[in-house]
Amino acid sequence: MENNHAKQSKGSSFFADLTRNQLFIPMAALLLLLVFNLIMDPGFFKITLGYNSAGHPVLSGFLITILDYGSELAILAIGMTLVTAATGGQDISVGAAIAISGSVLLRMLCGTNTRPETLVMPVLLAFVITCVVAMLFGAFNGTLVAVFGIQPMIATLILYTAGRSIAAWVNNNELPIISEPSFAYYGGFIPGCPIPTPFFIAVLCVAVIALVLKFTTLRLYTQAVGINEYSAKLNGLNPVFIKILSFVILGLCVAVVGLIKVSRFSSINYSVIAKDIEMDAILAVALGGNALSGGKFNMTASIIGAYVIQCLTTTLYKFDVQADALPAYKAVVVIALVVLSAPIVREKLAALMPKSGSREVAK
């Protein structure tokens, strides 16, 4: 997607332009992580072509893992960016909503039988129903935020607390397991194609949102509502509709991720599926340099941000950092980001750039 943030203002140096570009932060973070890994162990970049136990070719390696799991986050980041831009708040119910979507999907595919030999309906039909359900839950969140004026975090707290129980009710507390092998393609590999499917799904989602942003007024309207709701209203926009729409789009993203997640194991565990994923999605938006208080947004930066987060997670796993300590490391990143993106710091940095810029980039 185009990035019209880097205005060619002042005739300042290349580096000042670079740092002003919104893509600078996620790219710099990505570069930093990759260089760190290169120095510590170049094996990080090794990709091998092997065969899985079903005899199909698969690529494996740390970079592929990042591509695989980062794609889920990238899809969520699309919706989260729009919600953030339009409402100036975040949706913290994403993980619970994924649990609901996954349950609905399994319920549709399995019917009342938890261990079906054959699927009750085509995956596509079940997925469409799941999308509708997830979008309805999105609309529920959106209505609370837009119509009733509730803080997004508080509004989505409802689904955050209740979502996983709803997910369990959908399937009567049973854990359905799908034995149909083709269902595993969405979160795994399509036979003959060694690249993980989630990556293709993410590419598709990104392409769709890129087209939508290019050919519709979604970007303009969302930003207008996010910057100043009242002036947007005076100009004939309907802020309520735009806000609800952003949540509905996030709902769609949730349904897609739900499909990937459920497909990975052809099963679901309501209590832990997609646990804390909302934090990573929000982090991706922040890492993309988007203001968490709403307004202007850069979709490309968010999507790159998502892969950076996964890169960080995978790196930490590689160095055997305890999984329960991961959030602490991510918190450090968040703090660094928040400080870096504070207007005061950015201005100071921009002023410093012409002198020390070359060193900064070399790092």
Next chain:
Amino acid sequence: MKRKFVSALVCAAMVATMAVGCGGGNTETNAPASDAGTEAPAETEAPAETEAPDAGADAEAPAAGGETISIGIINNDPNESGYRTANVRNLEETFSEANGYATQTFYGKENDKQVEAAQKMIQDGVDYLLISAADVSGWDTVLQDAQDAGVRVLLYDRIVNASEDLYEAGVVSDMAKEGETAVAWLEKQGLEKYEIIHLQGQMGAAAQVGRSEALTAAAEEKGWTLVTQQTAEWNAEKAQQIVQSVIDSGKSFNVIYAENDDMAKGAVAALDKANISHGVDGDVIIMGFDCNKWALEELKAGNWNYDGQCNPFQGEKLAELIKKIESGETLSEKLIYMEEKGFDAKEITQEDIDNFGI
């Protein structure tokens, strides 16, 4: 005016949030006894009130002598895990109306909500309070209140940090023994070398501590290598990423010791992707815990090697204890351990799956 309206709405929404929050954990759909229902049996005198003559006002009502025993069950969120679902179901089935119990239940994942519910049940005057606490601490006061009110307390599944005098007995799983059984089985396999990927549960959970301790001790004693020792927080996806990471690093390993079935499943998914054979006659030994039905089926199919039981069927044992107390017997032991097995892929039968799968 408008602002007032909005703020009123916000308040309403917050209240709703809390209500839904409770509703989420507090799945009362299956509770047969409503408030009105529990008042009635509360009036009936508990048959074995002998040991609590100083019982408070609640126990004073020696109304018409009904046969039903009123029970208050405090448990964790049934959606927490397959184990919990089975546990909740087992208790509900055991203490059903048909079996002569008037039961009210509270399911929640937060300790303070559980304590609140326990207080309410004591006020309702239940005869027995069965508690599986979310957290080990914070129960002293409410247990004291229960004793003052003449309510007998039985703990199950988890023991709390409180004086032993405050409860009759606890029916629990011996997590340390589960770990020891598994490790003993592993040792019996007589592998040339032991290179183990250890996937831990949520750090600090009793199941994690018990199951980890045995393996860590054995590794130190017998010189086994722990290739990696990581918590995957009971989560299949995290387990898959951790094992993937070990495979990508090119480290060799031949045992995966996962502290629950989900994590074992995640590990196996990573192995399948890398075409590493596992299970019976495979290169990597797969060990799991909890005995989910699907896990035992994996075992029977030879994809896994071992599954350790964590027995959630405490209902019968509890009913037995209650019967003993009712007939005036004193309980000899404070801690009663559930019998738990470990299943070997080579020996498991369909009967085992039907009987012990959860």
